[in-house]
Amino acid sequence: MAEPGVSHTLAELGGEAAKSTVSEDVAEVERVMVEEGHGLIERAYGPSGGVGYLPLPSPDRREAVLDELAMELSRPDRHLQGGFLYLTDIVFSPRWAVRIGEIFAALFYPTRPTIVLTVETKGIPIALMTARALGIPLAVARREAATTEGPTLGLNYLSGTARRMGSMSLARRALPEGSRVLVIDDFLKGGGTMGGLLDLVREFQAVATGVGILIETAEPQEKVVTGYTPLLHLIQVGQDFHIERVKGP
Amino acid sequence: MAEPGVSHTLAELGGEAAKSTVSEDVAEVERVMVEEGHGLIERAYGPSGGVGYLPLPSPDRREAVLDELAMELSRPDRHLQGGFLYLTDIVFSPRWAVRIGEIFAALFYPTRPTIVLTVETKGIPIALMTARALGIPLAVARREAATTEGPTLGLNYLSGTARRMGSMSLARRALPEGSRVLVIDDFLKGGGTMGGLLDLVREFQAVATGVGILIETAEPQEKVVTGYTPLLHLIQVGQDFHIERVKGP
Numbered sequence: 001m002a003e004p005g006v007s008h009t010l011a012e013l014g015g016e017a018a019k020s021t022v023s024e025d026v027a028e029v030e031r032v033m034v035e036e037g038h039g040l041i042e043r044a045y046g047p048s049g050g051v052g053y054l055p056l057p058s059p060d061r062r063e064a065v066l067d068e069l070a071m072e073l074s075r076p077d078r079h080l081q082g083g084f085l086y087l088t089d090i091v092f093s094p095r096w097a098v099r100i101g102e103i104f105a106a107l108f109y110p111t112r113p114t115i116v117l118t119v120e121t122k123g124i125p126i127a128l129m130t131a132r133a134l135g136i137p138l139a140v141a142r143r144e145a146a147t148t149e150g151p152t153l154g155l156n157y158l159s160g161t162a163r164r165m166g167s168m169s170l171a172r173r174a175l176p177e178g179s180r181v182l183v184i185d186d187f188l189k190g191g192g193t194m195g196g197l198l199d200l201v202r203e204f205q206a207v208a209t210g211v212g213i214l215i216e217t218a219e220p221q222e223k224v225v226t227g228y229t230p231l232l233h234l235i236q237v238g239q240d241f242h243i244e245r246v247k248g249p
Numbered sequence: 250m251a252e253p254g255v256s257h258t259l260a261e262l263g264g265e266a267a268k269s270t271v272s273e274d275v276a277e278v279e280r281v282m283v284e285e286g287h288g289l290i291e292r293a294y295g296p297s298g299g300v301g302y303l304p305l306p307s308p309d310r311r312e313a314v315l316d317e318l319a320m321e322l323s324r325p326d327r328h329l330q331g332g333f334l335y336l337t338d339i340v341f342s343p344r345w346a347v348r349i350g351e352i353f354a355a356l357f358y359p360t361r362p363t364i365v366l367t368v369e370t371k372g373i374p375i376a377l378m379t380a381r382a383l384g385i386p387l388a389v390a391r392r393e394a395a396t397t398e399g400p401t402l403g404l405n406y407l408s409g410t411a412r413r414m415g416s417m418s419l420a421r422r423a424l425p426e427g428s429r430v431l432v433i434d435d436f437l438k439g440g441g442t443m444g445g446l447l448d449l450v451r452e453f454q455a456v457a458t459g460v461g462i463l464i465e466t467a468e469p470q471e472k473v474v475t476g477y478t479p480l481l482h483l484i485q486v487g488q489d490f491h492i493e494r495v496k497g498p
Contacts, residue, residue, distance in 0.1 A: 080399040088398050088420055092389055094381035120370045121391065128374050132343035140341055142370065149337050150329040171337055 056106035056133065057099075065099050066231055066245040073215075073232070073243040085234060085241065087215070091122045091186050100231070101129025104184060104212040107229060108134075111209040113182035115139055115175065119168055119197055126214060127184040134182075139174040141200060143167065149174070153203055157196030168196050170204070179206040188213045191224035198225065215243070305355035305382065306348075314348050315480055315494040322464075322481070322492040334483060334490065336464070340371045340435050349480070350378025353433060353461040356478060357383075360458040362431035364388055364424065368417055368446055375463060376433040383431075390449060394418040402452055406445030417445050419453070428455040437462045440473035447474065464492070 057065065069090070078086040090096050104126070113134065118127035119141040131138040144167070145152045154169030175181070181201050188194055194211065201208045216230035233244045306314065318339070327335040339345050353375070362383065367376035368390040380387040393416070394401045403418030424430070430450050437443055443460065450457045465479035482493045 080397070082396070084397040084399070086399055086420075086422070088389075088395075088423060089386065092377070092387045092423075094377055094384075094387060097377065098381065121373070121389065121395075124370070124373045125377050125387075128341070128343055128346065128377065132347065135343075137338065138341045138343060138374075140337075140370065146337075147331070148329070148333040150333070150335055171335075173335070174337060174341075 056109060057102050062103050062106065063245065065103065069096065069100075070232055070243045070245045074241075079239075079241065083236065083239065083241075085215075085243075087186070088122065091214070092125055094125075097125035097129045100126045100214060101131075102133045103231065104130040104182075105133035108182050108210040108212060111182070112180060113209050114180045116182045116184055117141065117170075117175065117197060117201065118184050119143070119193060122187070123185040123214075126186060130182065130184050130212070139170060141168045141170045141197060145169040146171070153200070155196060155199055155203065157192055157199065159190065159192040166193065166196065168193075168200065170200055175201075175204045175206055177205040179204070180209045181206050183208055183211045185212075186214045187217075188215070188223065188225075188228065188230065189217045190220060194228065195224045216246075305358060306351050311352050311355065312494065314352065318345065318349075319481055319492045319494045323490075328488075328490065332485065332488065332490075334464075334492075336435070337371065340463070341374055343374075346374035346378045349375045349463060350380075351382045352480065353379040353431075354382035357431050357459040357461060360431070361429060362458050363429045365431045365433055366390065366419075366424065366446060366450065367433050368392070368442060371436070372434040372463075375435060379431065379433050379461070385431075388419060388423040390417045390419045390446060392417060395420070398423070402449070404445060404448055404452065406441055406448065408439065408441040415442065415445065417442075417449060419449055424450075424453045424455055426454040428453070429458045430455050432457055432460045434461075435463045436466075437464070437472065437474075437477065437479065438466045439469060443477065444473045465495075 073085065073087060073090065080086050108130075113136060115136055116127050116131040116134070116138045117140075118124055118138070120143060124140060127140070128138050142149075142152075145154055146169075149171035151172045152169040153172055154167060156165050156167045158164075159166050183194070183197050183201065185194060185197070194213075198208055198211075211225070211228035213228050213230040215232045215234050216228075218233055218235045230246050233246055235242055235244060322334065322336060322339065329335050357379075362385060364385055365376050365380040365383070365387045366389075367373055367387070369392060373389060376389070377387050391398075391401075394403055395418075398420035400421045401418040402421055403416060405414050405416045407413075408415050432443070432446050432450065434443060434446070443462075447457055447460075460474070460477035462477050462479040464481045464483050465477075467482055467484045479495050482495055484491055484493060
């Protein structure tokens with residue numbers, strides 16, 4: 001199956017054709033795309049203000065991708081000393097980042113986010129690809145205030161599991177007031193980092209419209225945050241672990 | 250003009266057609282694509298081992314994109330206190346990251362890299378999009394050793410301008426021995442960080458086949474490293490600055 005991944009405005013694809021002559025074609029193209037699970041057509045989308053293609057996977061395709069990913073991540077050679085899971089190659093893989101980003105885009109598209117937010121480092125590729133699939137910008141909170149980004153807004157938070165203080169900051173101009181923020185991260189254990197990100201959203205006078213997590217650990221069962229959507233569960237029993245796809249929605 | 254950005258294997262696009270029946274179509278499609286500056290067809294490309302589409306921009310398109318980017322980056326409101334240039338929104342923008350990544354991919358495709366390497370944080374999106382356009386993986390060096398990535402190889406380096414020690418590390422399994430490494434970063438001033446990255450490549454028994462830099466500062470003229478390819482120059486005179494596209498190659 002072809003891997004979707006890029007937004008063309010149909011006005012572009014149609015070359016010099018006037019928009020009114022394209023509209024019937026748009027409806028027909030959309031009918032075929034939705035039937036075949038490739039995505040949907042968005043009117044008045046993108047900087048050109050025309051129509052565009054959002055490469056959103058169908059539920060069937062999403063489940064197939066996540067089944068494959070769960071199997072890949074459950075491989076025994078990903079089990080590191082200290083009970084950690086090696087997923088660096090997956091989250092930095094362009095191929096996986098595109099597919100995960102498109103899944104998040106499809107899940108959160110109805111919430112109409114205007115920007116994606118993540119915190120460095122491993123969440124950046126999937127957050128970037130989510131933003132790309134939705135045609136919106138990305139903001140990245142830093143662990144230390146970057147002196148080269150102008151005025152920043154920072155805060156401290158309590159790590160949910162390690163009981164340590166963490167800090168993060170974001171350039172003032174990176175997140176406009178009133179933004180509808182889709183927060184994306186690769187891993188959620190206790191939820192402390194995500195709690196910090198959500199506090200940061202509020203400090204910027206913005207609103208979090210959704211939270212997408214690639215992998216949520218089953219333990220601890222009680223998290224600092226609620227209302228997030230994980231794609232995968234990490235289930236750890238002693239030194240063994242496996243990854244399961246979260247069923248639905 | 251349509252923005253290219255994704256690899257479809259032509260075998261996929263052709264559905265169930267046997268590869269041999271597709272090959273004449275491949276030649277014809279390639280002829281048209283190269284003529285129109287959209288990219289080229291790569292045989293035996295990607296995990297499926299078929300043929301694929303590398304979305305490489307033509308020299309004309311590259312110059313147009315870089316002219317637009319130089320103008321955007323020269324805007325006075327990007328001038329921060331302390332003489333810094335605000336480019337966070339650009340390097341984290343999916344739209345710009347895709348276009349910059351495709352330019353690097355086109356420039357370095359002939360050197361046949363097998364992996365892209367960058368160092369966190371701001372270089373990650375353009376490095377990811379370069380890797381995506383080339384159909385190869387990405388490795389990301391960390392400023393501090395990440396305890397969750399298994400054994401790492403780290404080193405210290407002297408920052409070229411600040412005369413400070415920096416450190417970086419990379420998971421042992423992130424960069425296979427013998428890799429042909431395309432090193433990508435967003436900014437080069439003294440070259441100390443890039444020197445560290447190139448040392449890291451050697452420590453992994455790999456070889457750097459190219460170094461791509463988004464913005465190189467004109468000052469200091471003497472850098473710690475040589476042989477890199479910048480796309481833009483930052484020229485700073487007192488408190489004023491502007492960005493120029495590097496001519497050629």
